Amino acid sequence: MKEKDNPCHCLEWPYPLLDDQVQKISTDVLILGGGIAGCWAAIAAAQKGVRVALVEKGAIIRSGAGGSGCDHWESAATNPCSRITPEELTQAMIQAHHRYNNGISHYIECREGYDRLLDLEKFGGKIRDTEDKFQGAEFRDEKTKFLFAYDYENKFTLRVWGTTFKPALARECRRLGVDVFDRTMATSLLTEGNQQGARVVGATGINGRTGEFITFMAKATVLCMSRPTRIWLFSPGLPGISEFRPPQCTGDGHAMGWKAGVEFAMMEKSVKGEWSGDRSFPPYGVGNTHNTWYACNMVDADGREIPWVDRDRRVLTDISQRHRPAPGQKLFLKGGGEPDVPSYEFQGPDILPTEELLAEGFKLPFYADLAGMPEQERKAIWGLMVGEEGKTKIPILKAYTEVGFDPEKHLIQSYGEGWQSGGFLPQERQLFGLPGGMVNDWNLQTNLEGLYAAGDQLFAANCHGHAAATGHYAGRHAANYARVAALSTIDNKQVEKERIRVYAPLKKDGGIGWQELNMRITRLMQHYCGEIKSEELLTTGLDLLKDIQKLEVPQLAARNPHELVRTLEVLNVLTNAEIVLNACLARKASSKPLHFRRSDYPEMDPPEWNKLVTIKLENNEVAIGKKPLDYYVSLEENYESHNVDYLEEHKS
Amino acid sequence: MKGKKIYVHPEAAALQPLTFDAGICDGCNRCVEVCQVDILVPDPKKGNPPVVVYPGECWYGGCCVAICPKPGAIKLNTPLMNRVHWKKKD
Numbered sequence: 001m002k003e004k005d006n007p008c009h010c011l012e013w014p015y016p017l018l019d020d021q022v023q024k025i026s027t028d029v030l031i032l033g034g035g036i037a038g039c040w041a042a043i044a045a046a047q048k049g050v051r052v053a054l055v056e057k058g059a060i061i062r063s064g065a066g067g068s069g070c071d072h073w074e075s076a077a078t079n080p081c082s083r084i085t086p087e088e089l090t091q092a093m094i095q096a097h098h099r100y101n102n103g104i105s106h107y108i109e110c111r112e113g114y115d116r117l118l119d120l121e122k123f124g125g126k127i128r129d130t131e132d133k134f135q136g137a138e139f140r141d142e143k144t145k146f147l148f149a150y151d152y153e154n155k156f157t158l159r160v161w162g163t164t165f166k167p168a169l170a171r172e173c174r175r176l177g178v179d180v181f182d183r184t185m186a187t188s189l190l191t192e193g194n195q196q197g198a199r200v201v202g203a204t205g206i207n208g209r210t211g212e213f214i215t216f217m218a219k220a221t222v223l224c225m226s227r228p229t230r231i232w233l234f235s236p237g238l239p240g241i242s243e244f245r246p247p248q249c250t251g252d253g254h255a256m257g258w259k260a261g262v263e264f265a266m267m268e269k270s271v272k273g274e275w276s277g278d279r280s281f282p283p284y285g286v287g288n289t290h291n292t293w294y295a296c297n298m299v300d301a302d303g304r305e306i307p308w309v310d311r312d313r314r315v316l317t318d319i320s321q322r323h324r325p326a327p328g329q330k331l332f333l334k335g336g337g338e339p340d341v342p343s344y345e346f347q348g349p350d351i352l353p354t355e356e357l358l359a360e361g362f363k364l365p366f367y368a369d370l371a372g373m374p375e376q377e378r379k380a381i382w383g384l385m386v387g388e389e390g391k392t393k394i395p396i397l398k399a400y401t402e403v404g405f406d407p408e409k410h411l412i413q414s415y416g417e418g419w420q421s422g423g424f425l426p427q428e429r430q431l432f433g434l435p436g437g438m439v440n441d442w443n444l445q446t447n448l449e450g451l452y453a454a455g456d457q458l459f460a461a462n463c464h465g466h467a468a469a470t471g472h473y474a475g476r477h478a479a480n481y482a483r484v485a486a487l488s489t490i491d492n493k494q495v496e497k498e499r500i501r502v503y504a505p506l507k508k509d510g511g512i513g514w515q516e517l518n519m520r521i522t523r524l525m526q527h528y529c530g531e532i533k534s535e536e537l538l539t540t541g542l543d544l545l546k547d548i549q550k551l552e553v554p555q556l557a558a559r560n561p562h563e564l565v566r567t568l569e570v571l572n573v574l575t576n577a578e579i580v581l582n583a584c585l586a587r588k589a590s591s592k593p594l595h596f597r598r599s600d601y602p603e604m605d606p607p608e609w610n611k612l613v614t615i616k617l618e619n620n621e622v623a624i625g626k627k628p629l630d631y632y633v634s635l636e637e638n639y640e641s642h643n644v645d646y647l648e649e650h651k652s
Numbered sequence: 653m654k655g656k657k658i659y660v661h662p663e664a665a666a667l668q669p670l671t672f673d674a675g676i677c678d679g680c681n682r683c684v685e686v687c688q689v690d691i692l693v694p695d696p697k698k699g700n701p702p703v704v705v706y707p708g709e710c711w712y713g714g715c716c717v718a719i720c721p722k723p724g725a726i727k728l729n730t731p732l733m734n735r736v737h738w739k740k741k742d
């Protein structure tokens with residue numbers, strides 16, 4: 001390349017530019033987002049014999065929060081060793097979150113999660129200790145070779161080899177003939193007659209390498225694009241680790257659903273930050289007593305052993321007891337339920353809070369003492385869980401080993417309370433744990449006809465097994481719908497308007513970059529939608545967001561398709577911030593389980609507000625609704641009446 | 653954009669998430685294809701290691717290293733501020 005052709009010493013764009021082209025695809029079931037839920041939805045729909053298109057911003061082989069791994073599969077209540085029924089476990093999960101939970105989706109998780117594990121094994125995923133590495137371990141079932149985590153008595157969470165899962169799912173999608181659109185960002189939903197709230201008849205997308213615009217016409221659409229991020233947390237230098245989830249997961253599904261008229265619940269819930277790369281140490285890369293590192297030995301600065309206690313503060317003398325419910329307790333849940341609002345009923349063993357340990361003379365810093373653990377328990381944490389967990393095989397297990405970390409010799413430091421590894425300010429918030437999302441019925445359909453949702457796209461959703469089970473469920477219900485529904489027409493005006501919106505930043509020479517806009521939004525949200533909220537703060541926040549739309553959005557500039565995708569993502573962050581502010585305005589009461597504090601309505605959880613407050617757009621105006629917390633009504637009955645075909649197929 | 657030349661503008665990196673050993677890497681670009689954030693592009697010269705054009709966007713998932721068929725060709729570097737302390741147990 002000659003100097004004068006390339007004055008900035010940049011690389012020429014390596015991909016063909018097709019931004020003057022429109023590709024048109026017609027399919028039966030369209031799936032947006034090819035992470036865990038999306039791949040399972042595609043597989044289930046394809047198994048029903050319909051045509052399936054799967055749209056993924058990254059590449060399905062490893063994309064999404066679960067692409068790099070998963071060390072524990074929760075809520076497999078129907079596995080042969082489980083001592084708990086799907087009903088009992090779902091009810092426990094509902095109660096542990098003070099009834100702010102998605103009864104439907106978690107019942108599906110408890111009822112079908114184990115079926116998905118068995119499927120995974122058929123696709124080439126590893127779910128058993130087939131090499132007998134843990135033979136004789138207390139957490140191993142010798143007959144099935146399953147390894148269990150956390151509650152060894154009830155055995156509903158399995159330790160798994162999750163690094164094998166995503167490639168196996170991707171392979172199965174391709175084997176079944178799913179039409180995969182990697183590197184394609186879905187940008188909007190198309191509705192019948194371009195009407196908000198009408199049946200969804202397709203979507204638009206753009207290729208992040210070629211800039212090609214694609215319209216998808218579909219009988220049914222399934223949203224699997226996870227949940228919003230970067231509303232309060234953004235680091236312009238480290239955008240990739242601004243949050244816990246992969247950076248391209250910006251909650252695009254929420255934003256496009258909102259504009260199409262989808263109903264949301266619990267979007268007012270946000271928690272004080274728990275993870276972000278510029279504040280926290282690498283996930284699962286520090287010693288603690290939670291999740292991947294459960295139930296590790298801990299010592300203080302002098303090497304003094306920190307006792308584990310049960311929910312009644314009874315000191316537990318051996319490791320086995322850390323994996324058992326307390327006397328009189330039926331089961332315990334990992335983490336005990338809602339963070340900061342523990343539920344005694346389901347609280348499991350842990351060490352005491354740091355403040356109490358300091359009062360008892362323990363000295364900081366604390367360390368995880370893998371070396372002091374029995375060999376099989378140590379190897380289950382370091383080597384299996386740290387290794388198979390997402391983001392651990394290379395960045396933790398390999399990287400630490402290469403610079404000399406030896407689990408048999410070293411103590412590794414703990415950097416924060418609980419499973420966190422960093423400190424946050426109260427206004428630095430996140431959608432973490434069980435945050436808000438789309439409202440679903442017993443078909444996992446949203447309020448819009450032909451539009452389904454699964455995985456972390458749903459309200460009060462979380463976890464790999466949940467995404468797998470709900471993905472499969474939504475995929476097959478969408479396929480059933482597609483088999484009887486006709487293909488509708490798409491509105492060309494709607495498509496053209498979207499094309500203009502999508503390309504606008506590419507047409508500008510110089511302007512505001514996506515990082516600056518994201519910083520603007522997070523600063524604004526920290527101030528107007530931080531820990532303490534009020535009518536005045538929230539409405540001012542909304543007004544300022546509107547100003548951004550008017551003044552700054554038209555100035556956004558992107559220099560190539562990659563930057564264009566990043567820019568469109570921040571526009572979704574902007575829309576998601578708007579959803580959150582509206583949801584916060586709609587709940588005129590404070591609530592503990594929702595971590596929701598309004599200075600103008602300080603009373604916590606007044607009984608008349610113990611309900612889901614729902615919001616959606618109707619004729620571009622916010623419409624507020626309500627639903628009882630237990631709108632799922634009867635779990636078993638409803639599930640069985642909606643899944644006659646599935647139950648018939650899975651009789652054995 | 654037709655007919656217009658466009659470029660990638662490699663960022664001045666706050667971090668160096670990936671380093672390549674050009675002696676081992678044969679430029680197969682599997683890492684380019686697996687990256688869900690699309691932070692790499694193939695080097696214009698065939699056989700060369702890819703170019704990390706958006707280092708700041710790295711999620712540190714390590715799938716690029718995991719898929720690499722040539723051990724040692726690509727390395728994921730823990731961000732300096734994220735290096736964790738450990739010590740010998742006496």
Ligand SMILES: Cc1cc2nc3c(=O)[nH]c(=O)nc-3n(C[C@H](O)[C@H](O)[C@H](O)COP(=O)(O)OP(=O)(O)OC[C@H]3O[C@@H](n4cnc5c(N)ncnc54)[C@H](O)[C@@H]3O)c2cc1C
Binds near residue numbers: 034070253390467
């Ligand atoms: C590091 C880590 C470790 C974890 N470990 C566990 C564990 O051990 N056990 C457990 O139960 N859970 C675990 N989780 C949580 C679990 O991975 C998630 O709950 C699960 O992946 C959610 O599935 P999903 O399909 O909803 O979202 P994802 O799997 O994140 O998939 C969303 C997909 O949508 C794509 N996408 C986003 N926007 C668009 C768009 N506009 N167009 C097209 N595609 C788009 C993304 O690229 C992504 O591939 C972990 C999460 C992380 C981050």
